[in-house]
Amino acid sequence: MDYDYVIVGGGSAGCALAARLADGAPDRTVALVEAGPPDDSFLVRLPLGLAALVPFRSRRNYGYRTTPQPGLGGRRGYQPRGRGLGGSSSINAMIYTRGHPGDYNDWAQAGCAGWSWDDVLPYFRRNEHNERGADAWHGTGGPLNVADLRTVNPFSRHYVDAAREAGFPVSDDFNGAQQEGAGIYQVTQKDGQRWNAARAYLHGKTRANLHVVTDALVQRIVFDGKRATGVRLQRRGALETLRARAEVVLSAGAFNSPQLLMCSGIGPAQHLRAHGVEVRVDAPGVGENLQDHIDFIVNKYVAHRELVGYTPPGLWHLLAQSLTYLRERRGLLASNVAEAGGFLKSDPSLARPDLQMHFLVGICDNHNRRLHLRRGLSLHACVLRPKSRGRVTLASSDMRDAPLIDPAFLNAQEDVDTLLRGARVIRRILAAPSLAKFGGEELHTRGVDSDEALTALIRARADTIYHPVGTCRMGSDAASVVDPSLRVRGVEGLRVVDASIMPTLIGGNTNAPSMMIGEKAADLMLGRAPATANAANVAPHEGAHAASPVLVARAQPQV
Template sequence: MSDVVDYIVVGAGPGGCATAVRLAQARPDRTVALLETGPARTSILSDVPLGIAALVAFRGRHNYAYQTVPQPELGGRRGFQPRGRGLGGSSLINAMIYVRGQPEDYDGWAEAGCTGWSWAEVLPYFKRAEDNARGGDALHGAGGALRVEDLREDNPATDAFVEAAMQCGYPHNPDFNGAVQEGVGRYQVFQKNGSRFNAARAYLGKGYPNLMVIADAPCAGVLFEETRATGVRYHREGAEHRLIARHEVVLAAGAFGTPQLLMASGIGPAAHLRDHGIPVVYDAPEVGANLQDHIDYTIGMRTGADGLFGLSAATVLQGAGALGPWRKRGRGMLTTNVAEAGGFVKSDPLLDRPDLQLHFCLGIVDDHNRKMHLGRGYSLHVCALRPHSRGEVRLASADTRVAPLIDPRFLSDPRDMETLVKGAKLAQRIVAAPALAALKGRPLYGTGRDEEAALRALIRDHADTIYHPVGTCRMGDDPASVVDPRLRVRGVIGLRVADASIMPSLISGNTQAPTAMIGERAADLILGVNGGAGERLAA
């Protein structure tokens, strides 16, 4: 393949992998190039599900480990924003949780003018992408690219959490992607035979002769002839290269990377671009705006109960002994995604649907595991599912290799604090329920029975992202939106976006599955196929 192809996809996360492979599979007569900043190979820490404990916390080959600008409502702290780097994107370092969100999320998109994005219209794409070990049915797919399995080992601490939540009156839910999302239970995960099944393994594993994958190649920007996108510039091996697209360029670099690329290419707020010496191709004030993320508060508990992990000699010895069973049979403690269970609950029983999500983790997770504590324990996370606060992404430099300025403006809308306080109270009740109280945990911060004023202070001191940034290239039918409902970037020709940045509002849950759905749908929109009618993409 040459430096001229039919389609260029920038970013090899779930959205980019899905878009590129669907295009390559559907049009074998056309060539596709998939460009990725990070490396082609994963590390064993990524393949081992328990490796998330180390991958999320530190900057490295597979983690950008961004920081936010200081957050006034979090006491001036800088938030931490780990994002995956390499073939697979953030699916290389996340907790592998398979959640789609609520039907009302997508119906809300459609009602806001995003024609074609209602729940009934996106469900076929979720099903087409899915290979659920439980089999297919009206709501699930089997035989698709994304392998979804139940966790392979039972854990007594996970059992205790589910029982404690049920003791508080929350119903058991064996399938958060079933007919009802509300309730508590174990998560299904993106795994195959006990190993992480990242998006690159899912989509790129078969290989296609008309698909060229270029790793270790940071994109410098989109090339234009007047307002038509004609290709991209990228860095590789110390030199700048150009790649030309006969048909379209698709950006799938994520909620931070995609607006950064658009602005570096001349599409964004004109005054901001001029400040960085970037010629304006199209003045698009909303590029980088509308940033939304799930703000999360965590209760950490110290306890040496069975099934838990921590900074201890016992955990190290257990982990070393578990390497053999994991390699040979895909079994043992290394198969855990740490956040094994959780739930979707209401902060107020009068609400029509859940507005809080729980994640129960088999270890003390303090400041994204960057603050380590001796001994074992567990954590119960609670996040506000539909935040009202809106932030932005802006350039720190015209060079895309320099991290962008990320400002989520967490809790800038006071309604988010009120929801999170209710969630923290709810989480305290679950921790105090008999099943978890039997683990005899001691709180890392606070008393475990904190009143509202103390909870507000604890939230300001410790709350941060649960890693679901979206919305910075908002989709809509209004002229101010960044992309239209066919994902075409407004003001230019031949350029689309296919990642979580297009979400007009944040979905109620984890974002890997919805981002892959967006990539699946993007390919059909490019090809002029509607309704998920294209052939299923096999793993």
Template sequence: MNDEFDFVVIGGGSAGSVMAGRLTEDPEISVCLLEAGGSGDSWMVKMPVGAVAMVPTRINNWAFETVPQPGLNGRRGYQPRGKALGGSSALNAMVYIRGHRSDYDHWAQLGNSGWSFDDVLPYFKKSEHNEQFSNAWHGQDGPLWVSDLRSDNPIQQHYLEAARQAGYPLSADFNAEQQEGLGVYQVTQKNGERWSAARAYLMPHLGQRSNLLVETGAYAERLIIEQGRAVGVEVRQGGKLRILRARREVILAAGAFQSPQLLMLSGIGDGTELRKLGIQVRHHLPGVGKNLQDHPDFVFCHKSDSLDTFGISASGSLRMLKELKRFRHERRGMLTSNFAECGGFLKTRPDLPAPNLQLHFVMAGVEDHARKLHLGHGFSCHVCLLRPQSKGDVSLRNTNPQDAPLIDPKFLDHPQDLEDMVDAFKMTRKLLEAPALAAYSTRDMRTADVESDEQIRAILRQHVDTVYHPVGTCKMGVDPAAVVDSTLRVRGIQGLRVVDASIMPTLIGGNTNAPTIMIAEKAVDFIRQGR
């Protein structure tokens, strides 16, 4: 490993893959990308259904937990995060969603110039290679392949029919002019295989570009700050501690939990909190780790006799053998499933300016993030609140870089979130009770006896958890709590940017992977423009 580069990128996830891949398009720029996890190119990553082996375990997964949540009866939540090249795009459900126009217009209204929807749409299009849509909303020349599902699951049509029966609108493209409605998701796949950010932006160039060095199993422990400037990073790899220096910039892309953790370990954060842990304060920046926002999510779970759903049974195992053969020969069928094949966006009140609920309809019975398994087959339906009012934080457990931070999303802390989730519960159950889906259900595993609003509140507190969209802990802005400016430079420290979902000032209305890739594409342009 060389010791000095133009840029050192910390974190090989969705944003880090974009930064390293794009910056090294210029042969005069050298980049070292550091990833604590592995190569992200195993069969579990490439085969879409491999997610079921990663999300509930520590395979390619940091598998964080939250602190006890008072709003969830004191339960600890589960926070899977990708630990491999590609980051969470190596184990997520691959759903390609950008969010609502109003999300980005709101960012601009908060003082973040250049971040309105019209400003960011070109970067979404630049990243995208959409196999299906060719219009003003989509790109066809980007490295990130976006495709229709190839699972050929007949339940998709029953889901759409149930939506019609429930009186909900349909949408063929959630990333065009109209987001509201239910439909079948597009996914980040190419030819039926997962197309993570690393496969899109990074892996084609490994061994091909002499100016790109990618190191896996490399844990960044502290930033090196000299005279108010980030000049490098301490890295532990294979039990040895190395110092890597950056001539131009250190780019922190470790995600909504670990980017603030590394800043705080390096003495950048709330000075009072850092001194309590004996950390020398390099720069008092009180917003670091604050403003954590995530989508609270409830899952309905039903038993089913259909072998078009995933499950554990002798007949299901025989079906999977046939599906494996089909995947090998055609790259089609159940093994290409992202599980959350259908979903969409609804409003709890018609007067809302944008949908405030998102559904993920899963072709499997899911309990506790697939950490609890049941015999037989089934299906599930997630419903999450897109713009919760509760805000949490990330803080240091101690000064050991190897220890996970303390994660406190404060789910259902704001009373309005619980009431909105009651409405979400009712709207989702209306869909599941429509004849087209009710015909697939043999037993309601969770909500059969839940009727009153008080019973709904109780079961929400018993089961709500994340739908894997934490953001906001190094937020972009102009107020005193902002950590980065509108070009993603850390306020008060030269040579340091944060480029990942942590910079989002507010949650967007949808899945956060595509927006994170967009953020990185835009950051590359900031650097090229000298901003």
């Protein structure tokens, strides 16, 4: 089959790019190829379904593991990534944050012209339908529904009060004038259901020029000389070729986009030859520069009926909440689990927050893979701008094999120091009256007080909070993988459009920035003038808020 554009990866950036290209160029055809299934699972739509989707490898979760991490005492970390339409927006905690404006200004100063805060804000606003309404920071009429939680657990509000009592500021909009502070997150939900990238961009509107192909694993990029002309994929046990008259775009994420480049001959020459891959472009930067948010959790048993547990009273509470959700789309099952959190400074002298907090109304231990019967709560702190740099390399030349993922967690002493201060911040908040009054006992951290003991515990228990970026770094220097127009260096007709292009990790969740990248990439590919602040909040998206979205597999023609 021939198309004008072939996009590999139906995740957050890929869905945004596919829809905007199809709408912006109705005379051109677009193929969106996704390795996983359609997003038609009840667990995907159910907000609390993430508690079942994240912990284990499945049809909808790649469930990768890292290489042994020296900074984590030799442990192998866990790396859940969404597999299926919507990508990780189908299994994440639905937190809508964009990062700090200074993060994007850092990109521009590093040579990424057109990617400053003033450049990207219009795309965030164009992408958004914020139920609070439009203002200088937010948009309405966009495809992504952003909402306040329909039900906020009382303990989430206790956390905000405790943070204030501990001396930290409070923010009611982390994407507005003041990012710093503790507060309640806005979420990508509509009417108590998850609003992932596929529902935002693909459902509810039939486009004759957009074909969505699911359960199809792209094995390599096809070239004619130096020009990318299509992809070779495996579907239903057979190999097929989709040809691209204009461009091939990789939107497979921070792990799989560099893997596909390397399997297609673009990467470090010596490494490619070691795996029997013919070198097309010697690009040492492919797979390098991996950055991720490293996270530490303090769990605390607290016996209170509003907290999640699996004792008989706790199970009865879950049953009652299930009935509430079925009737009203409210209650615990409409929760994103991490309802509260915020952006705090571990040192008041810092220019920007260096910690992101996530407060959970239950015990989250080992990515929720270790079950605790007793009720409790969890408070996380993650390092927002880690100094450690890792890499993604090939395990083999076959895309069916998981890549080797080495985030180099806590290799930089600065990250250890920041996370240690983060652990102290957690304890300050938990000791404040609004939370301390409920009593309880810490689990793994009980009796661990000295810096040495706490550092050892951090190395024994810290892990990702699921925001890998940077492995196809954008830049203006020759060592970067893509230029500021996201074109892969050394070849023609090939771009990368996803979180892997971020030169540095932004200070926040990466889902909204990934969709922003897809939005901006569409304008770059269509040769449009950049979006402006004045026009950004008037971007009606037909069908985006239909009452009963149609499954994309039925709404879009299939090849």
